[in-house]
Amino acid sequence: MNLDTRIKFRHLLCFLEIARHGSFAKAADAISISQPAISKTLKELESLLETRLFERDNAGVELTAAGARFMRYAGPCVQALRDGVGSLRNEPHQPPQVRVGVLSTVESQLMPEVLRRLHQRHAALVVSVATGPGAYLLAQLHVGDLDVVVGRMTDSPQIHGLTFEHLYSESMTLVVRPGHPLLAEQPLELSRVSRYPLVLPLAGTTIRKHADSLFVQCAIEPSAQRLETLSPTLSRRYVASSEAIWVAPRDAVQRELLQGELCELDLGVREPGGSVGICSNAAVPLALPAQWLCEVVRAVARDYRQADPV
Template identity: 25%
Template sequence: MIDLRNIETFFWAAALGSLRAASEKLGTTQPAVSQRIASLEAALGVRLFERDARGVTLTAKGHELLTHAERMMQVRRDMMQAARDQTTMSGMLRIGVAETIVQTWLPKLIEEVHVAYPAIVLEIEVDSSHILQSHLMARQIDLAFLLGPVLEARVENLPLCTYPLAWVVKSSVDLGPGPVPLAEVATLPIITYASNSAPYRQVRDMLMRVGISTPRMYGSASLSMVVRMVLDGIGSAVITPVFLGKELESGELRLLDVEADPLPDLIFMASWIDGPDSYPARIIARMAQQVAARDRIARSQV
């Protein structure tokens, strides 16, 4: 008879690539993990892993059986969730968040999660989408709100919100009457998202297409830093103005009409790795989608 605990151990050893990591995930010892996998291999009559000094790798048959193991674990998870009220969800959920979301509707989501699932503890990491994707794939976080989608195996993506990009400058900076040629804007540094982000690359390419071979660009994962630099008159910025209501209304900052290619929208997704322990991430992602939709409606009515 096949022990479901051994199947779970097989799954995590395959997903994490080592018996040590699987033992830490399951809260047991490495010898216990080895014994469970050996028992499963004996029950199935196949070899699931090749073992060497670097860790474990799946055999061809192991790859084939991994999908069945994942499906069995998901069925067990679904059965357990169906047997109890969803409000009993508990434990820690690690969420990685792009700062644009932090500056808009994340606090409302945290409030709603606390009310609906008081036994869930949220651990929040704020970073660039590039870093968040790498942390998600390394299973260092359970759920990511980032520029997406994440096109990797077993990753689920749920649309959250879309925000326009715009050129923003300190109101006292004189660039002449608009629309302003891009070459004129580039006489000052251009400040935008981190250098490994899609907006940074798109703005850089835009500048190079008009003959600016070495554009002066400052990239930062901190939007508060970007806004501070613009307020200090260091240069213009390419960011979403969705969280700049106060600065734009007070006249400290203004939107700049630039003669250039249209700026693309920022498309944010909730992304998580589908698997037997992904139920909380899926539920919170759906809550985030609803919170983002209400935030969009509220902003459109202002």
């Protein structure tokens, strides 16, 4: 079917902002138009495409299957147009840039080494890093605001329509500060874990599901006193100054375990965790800087996997 010339940039922009925010009101604020105007624009687009792009309910709006397919192409299309306009307006000889989303599972260990090697190879390169929950980062990837996302995300529904490349599997572990009372117990009485505050990933995230699975396997009732966060920095500092137990991906705490800054609790079982990898939008070829990043991520992940094959 030929492209309908009645589809305008404003239609695509409206569609992407609604998908990004999951709300007509927030999308309208983002592009500075009224809510009735954004509803009308979407209705025009749905009429031109002869399909429904969103389902509406009291909780907000959600992409239909057709909407998800359309977003796979609409996001990169709009971003490519923005890049083209920007290339004419910006000063010549701008350094190449790659925009990468990084989940907390790889933020502490994998990505710093990736960035070090990447900048060793490329003297002029801007790496723009976004962090946050997987659902948020994958939504940014869908609409073209990110080139790739790196981390553990295969259980996220937002991954549909994207391409995932597995790098390695990573287990979960429980860590505490040196001198924690539980470290003196050999063997560890699992029921005592419930007596201490917990540091857990945010509810609803992929990594939280693995943390919850670990407690189910060990028949441990999680403490009602807990910190829920995706920030490795906050988690480390809180655990170092308290008797809290951090349920963490091994990648996030490996350096601290090797240096004795944190200690691992032996539960007798190991949660296999999830698949860490690279996610991209197959609808658009990766730009050269994004290809450079992916090459280095693969190399660092291979070294990491060989050093810690568990």
